[in-house]
Amino acid sequence: MSAKQTGTKNRSPMQYSDWPIxxxxxxxxxxxxxxxxxxxxTTVGLVKQGKTLQDKVALAKKLQVNLQYVNKWVALADLARIPSVGTQYCGLLLHSGVASVAxxxxxxxxRLHKQILRLQVATMQRxxxxxxxxxxxxxxxxxxxVLSDEC
Incomplete structure (x- = not known):
């Protein structure tokens, strides 16, 4: 991983990532x-404060930003919890159509690999x-x- 983890939560042998905002x-x-x-x-703090639609609406009002931005930030933070995704690949996944860990x-x-490949070729021709x-x-x-740990 290119970035350093600031903390982890130990619920199973795999720990999920929490990154500085x-x-x-x-x-x-x-x-x-x-x-x-x-x-x-941190990213986990953002996920916790954006759990429900009501939470996201309240946060958007508090920040005085469009709800769309809060939805995007929470989705990125959620995906960044996956250790092998982190902040390096969460944007790639979101732009490929994946908006949550679930x-x-x-x-x-x-199918996901094909979606990512299509995105890479379309946007960067790479x-x-x-x-x-x-x-x-x-x-x-x-x-x-991560999902099974939350149950």
Whole structure:
């Protein structure tokens, strides 16, 4: 992983990742500061404060931003909990159509790999930047473990 984990929660042999909010992709300095002023310092903190639609609406009002932004940030933070995804690949997954750990766990690996490959070719014309299917499979396996730990 390119970034350092700030903390983990130990519920099973696999630990999920909690990243500083500054490492979440797509956040401006101002948005990072706004989240921190609301007591949200990590990605897991953001996921916890954005559990329900009602929570997200309240957070959007508090931050004075469109609900769409809060939905995106919570989705990125949720995906970043998967250790092999982290903040490095959460944006790639979201842009490939995966918006949650639950969806990642349920999406067939071969289909997700094709979606990511299509995205990479369409946006960058770079087939070689697509993660290997084994890596995508690891993301799905770890997503299932994280979900089972939450039950």
């Amino acid at each position: 500054e490492q979440l992709p797509g956040l401006s300095q101002e948005e990072q500061s706004q989240l921190q002023n609301c007591g949200i310092k 969806q990642l766990a349920q999406t067939p690996t071969h 087939r070689d930047l697509c993660p290997a299917i084994e890596q995508v499979q690891q993301w799905s396996q770890q997503a299932r473990i």
